[in-house]
Amino acid sequence: MTPLKLEHALSCANDSESCVAAIAQYFESHPLHYGHGTDNATDEAYWLVRAVQGWDDGRYSARPDAAMRQRIVEVARARVEQRRPLAYLLGEAWFAGLRFVVDDRVLVPRSPLAELIESQYAPWCRLEPGDRMLDIGTGSGCIAIASAVHCPGVVVDATDNSQGALALAAQNVAAVVPDGHLTLLEADLFAPGRGPYRLVVSNPPYVPTARVAELPEEYRHEPVAGLDGGVDGLAAVRRLLSLAPSYLEPGGMLVVEVGEAQEAFAAAYPSLPVTWLEFAHGGEGVFVVSREQLTGHSSS
Numbered sequence: 001m002t003p004l005k006l007e008h009a010l011s012c013a014n015d016s017e018s019c020v021a022a023i024a025q026y027f028e029s030h031p032l033h034y035g036h037g038t039d040n041a042t043d044e045a046y047w048l049v050r051a052v053q054g055w056d057d058g059r060y061s062a063r064p065d066a067a068m069r070q071r072i073v074e075v076a077r078a079r080v081e082q083r084r085p086l087a088y089l090l091g092e093a094w095f096a097g098l099r100f101v102v103d104d105r106v107l108v109p110r111s112p113l114a115e116l117i118e119s120q121y122a123p124w125c126r127l128e129p130g131d132r133m134l135d136i137g138t139g140s141g142c143i144a145i146a147s148a149v150h151c152p153g154v155v156v157d158a159t160d161n162s163q164g165a166l167a168l169a170a171q172n173v174a175a176v177v178p179d180g181h182l183t184l185l186e187a188d189l190f191a192p193g194r195g196p197y198r199l200v201v202s203n204p205p206y207v208p209t210a211r212v213a214e215l216p217e218e219y220r221h222e223p224v225a226g227l228d229g230g231v232d233g234l235a236a237v238r239r240l241l242s243l244a245p246s247y248l249e250p251g252g253m254l255v256v257e258v259g260e261a262q263e264a265f266a267a268a269y270p271s272l273p274v275t276w277l278e279f280a281h282g283g284e285g286v287f288v289v290s291r292e293q294l295t296g297h298s299s300s
């Protein structure tokens with residue numbers, strides 16, 4: 001399907017739902033990869049229409065006007081021709097029910113950890129107001145900010161070693177939790193002198209270096225430092241595991257996403273009694289382990 005045909009289909013559409021169907025058909029006629037906040041063409045088409053309409057329910061029930069249709073074609077065309085994630089083209093991503101500003105300084109938020117955050121980390125960690133938690137490799141700030149929103153009163157630190165990411169995360173903090181207890185810190189994993197934490201959570205880079213180049217085109221628009229986890233994907237994870245006990249309080253918990261490096265992790269840490277989490281909305285490769293389990297096991 002050509003952009004011209006999409007334009008024609010949109011001009012014939014009487015409502016937003018018909019627009020969504022036409023855009024989905026356009027997306028489906030091209031070899032796109034979905035993995036940056038949606039997993040199919042229809043959801044991306046819906047996201048595009050709603051975002052162009054400013055997420056205004058009233059506008060969704062009305063027929064998109066000519067200016068909106070033109071903007072939709074522009075963005076849809078860029079999605080197909082540049083293979084850029086829709087989140088970057090729209091400048092927004094949704095995570096744990098919250099809207100985040102994103103650009104190519106940060107990975108597009110998509111971690112299954114959103115589900116755990118929405119359940120306030122239960123049953124793995126019981127966070128009370130005043131408890132401290134740390135998000136390592138915060139990127140857009142999505143995990144730290146969503147935690148601050150869903151676990152009110154918790155004092156959140158968030159680190160990243162990318163100044164670009166921290167600048168963007170600061171925008172999101174200002175927009176979503178302007179008076180929250182959230183501190184952004186430039187650090188290599190942990191910020192010395194901070195803590196101890198009741199909870200440390202991280203979605204570090206974990207794609208094995210050789211696999212990064214094989215990822216679909218869409219991932220090439222993301223910062224490689226957010227993806228590349230070294231030879232076996234565990235470079236950051238290994239350091240994180242060895243440092244975590246010094247930053248966790250007694251009874252504290254560590255939650256780490258290792259995604260596709262799960263098998264490599266199990267081979268590297270056969271005696272570490274981690275629990276792999278299951279998610280109702282999909283996603284895998286996230287484990288939880290306590291400070292005591294970390295200090296008690298024989299390291300690999």
Ligand SMILES: C[S@@+](CC[C@H](N)C(=O)[O-])C[C@H]1O[C@@H](n2cnc3c(N)ncnc32)[C@H](O)[C@@H]1O
Binds near residue numbers: 206226
């Ligand atoms: C997979 S991204 C996760 C971003 C965000 N937490 C999310 O879930 O969308 C990993 C992040 O870790 C950061 N990072 C990589 N190595 C780091 C290090 N040694 N110390 C701190 N942050 C690091 C990257 O800059 C990137 O923002």
